[in-house]
Amino acid sequence: MPITAQLHYCHLFPEDKKMKSENTSYERYQRQIILKEFGETGQQKLLQSKVLVIGAGGLGCPALQYLSAAGVGTIGIVDDDMVSISNLHRQPLYSTFDIGFSKAEKAKHSLTRLNPDITIYAYNERLTTQNALAIIEKFDIIIDGTDNFASRYLINDACVLLNKTLVYGAVSQFEGQVAIFNSQNKNGDAPVNYRDLFPTPPKDGEVLNCAEAGVLGVLPGIIGTMQANETIKLITGIGKPLINSLLTYNALNNGIYEISLLAKATTQSLLPNTQAAFEAMNYNWLCSSANTRFEIDIATFSQHKNNPDVKIIDVRELNEQPIPSGFQFKRIPLSVFKENTASIENETVILFCQSGKRSLQAAQWLFDTFGESKKIYSLKGGILNWINHSSTQ
Amino acid sequence: MKINILFFGQLVDITGTDKILVENMNDTDSLVNALHETYPVLTQSKYLISVDKKIIEINTLLADNCTVALLPPFSGG
Numbered sequence: 204m205p206i207t208a209q210l211h212y213c214h215l216f217p218e219d220k221k222m223k224s225e226n227t228s229y230e231r232y233q234r235q236i237i238l239k240e241f242g243e244t245g246q247q248k249l250l251q252s253k254v255l256v257i258g259a260g261g262l263g264c265p266a267l268q269y270l271s272a273a274g275v276g277t278i279g280i281v282d283d284d285m286v287s288i289s290n291l292h293r294q295p296l297y298s299t300f301d302i303g304f305s306k307a308e309k310a311k312h313s314l315t316r317l318n319p320d321i322t323i324y325a326y327n328e329r330l331t332t333q334n335a336l337a338i339i340e341k342f343d344i345i346i347d348g349t350d351n352f353a354s355r356y357l358i359n360d361a362c363v364l365l366n367k368t369l370v371y372g373a374v375s376q377f378e379g380q381v382a383i384f385n386s387q388n389k390n391g392d393a394p395v396n397y398r399d400l401f402p403t404p405p406k407d408g409e410v411l412n413c414a415e416a417g418v419l420g421v422l423p424g425i426i427g428t429m430q431a432n433e434t435i436k437l438i439t440g441i442g443k444p445l446i447n448s449l450l451t452y453n454a455l456n457n458g459i460y461e462i463s464l465l466a467k468a469t470t471q472s473l474l475p476n477t478q479a480a481f482e483a484m485n486y487n488w489l490c491s492s493a494n495t496r497f498e499i500d501i502a503t504f505s506q507h508k509n510n511p512d513v514k515i516i517d518v519r520e521l522n523e524q525p526i527p528s529g530f531q532f533k534r535i536p537l538s539v540f541k542e543n544t545a546s547i548e549n550e551t552v553i554l555f556c557q558s559g560k561r562s563l564q565a566a567q568w569l570f571d572t573f574g575e576s577k578k579i580y581s582l583k584g585g586i587l588n589w590i591n592h593s594s595t596q
Numbered sequence: 597m598k599i600n601i602l603f604f605g606q607l608v609d610i611t612g613t614d615k616i617l618v619e620n621m622n623d624t625d626s627l628v629n630a631l632h633e634t635y636p637v638l639t640q641s642k643y644l645i646s647v648d649k650k651i652i653e654i655n656t657l658l659a660d661n662c663t664v665a666l667l668p669p670f671s672g673g
Contacts, residue, residue: 262673349673350672350673376606378604378605401669405642405669423673449667461649462649462665538610538640539637
């Protein structure tokens with residue numbers, strides 16, 4: 204019986220799809236259609252629109268849920284990642300049963316059940332300079348829900364090249380940013396893109412990512428929902444979208460700070476202006492200057508961690524957790540590292556941080572100061588990797 | 597002449613506060629120099645500057661009681 208029941212359940216969904224009709228569609232969207240600013244015209248515009256969500260994570264999940272529910276007719280989802288347990292606190296589109304499965308596929312599955320009237324395309328691949336233009340070209344509005352600068356600059360440059368509106372969102376700890384780039388506002392001002400704010404990407408270590416800095420689960424929920432809201436406003440032409448404006452939201456004090464942006468004359472020279480120039484860009488390299496030759500693996504680290512001649516240094520900021528045990532180490536946060544390199548006397552130094560990125564930056568700085576006179580190493584994968592590995596031994 | 601300064605994101609970790617008040621700063625360049633002297637780690641940080649909620653590109657004169665904000669890029673999602 205349980206097997207039969209499950210089979211029956213699986214067949215429910217295609218049956219549902221066959222049942223869709225004008226009437227059920229009207230009922231589905233009735234509560235927004237009765238808004239006089241929105242109306243049936245607004246609903247038709249949504250159904251005819253094509254929106255691409257890049258990154259089906261903390262920002263992408265709520266954006267996808269609200270856009271699917273609202274009846275955006277065609278939605279694309281780009282993500283090459285698998286659902287992991289540490290995603291679930293901020294990505295409630297997925298369930299515990301989805302762990303280990305493709306995010307793009309699982310998101311498509313859930314969203315199709317939420318709204319079978321719309322068409323969803325899952326791109327279970329990483330956005331690169333080779334596939335980005337072909338994917339982005341098919342959509343009207345692009346939502347950036349990624350979690351790294353390499354992707355953000357890649358998406359920005361592709362949107363400028365293809366003249367696509369980009370709805371940007373990003374979070375850090377308790378704060379989030381939202382903006383609309385590459386779109387004409389009603390005053391006719393020149394469209395602004397991300398490089399007008401931050402012309403070149405930060406180097407590794409200059410800015411922490413989510414894994415290192417932490418993020419309150421509900422914050423990307425708020426920011427991703429704001430991205431969905433801005434997208435709906437753009438498509439339906441209602442309200443005042445954040446074109447050429449950057450909004451910052453603070454989840455701790457509910458502070459909202461909005462600034463107006465301006466296109467810079469110098470930005471054009473930083474952008475690839477042909478498909479060939481775009482495809483030749485190396486975004487990963489632009490966003491990372493650190494040299495991986497300093498890296499050592501967990502086994503090598505374990506061999507040397509109790510050697511009294513080796514100085515182990517934690518370069519995380521003083522409030523960061525977890526504190527590892529089982530070996531002695533000194534703390535020199537990356538924010539004050541350069542000023543304190545002279546205090547490091549040992550000939551052999553192993554640096555670590557949360558995920559192994561900032562320690563690589565510190566290793567490069569040490570090398571810049573001491574050159575070959577010191578043996579400088581960085582723990583690959585960071586202390587989180589070492590702790591995970593130790594706990595499974 | 598009083599200038600309000602707001603810090604966002606991880607700049608707060610460097611300054612230890614999201615808001616300060618400074619006096620007698622004529623323009624944004626001299627303000628940035630003074631901030632870099634007080635908070636040396638700021639020199640290693642990326643941020644954009646707005647004066648009274650408008651992004652600035654070049655050195656900008658400051659008026660009494662204006663608000664200058666320093667906003668860093670966020671990458672998380």
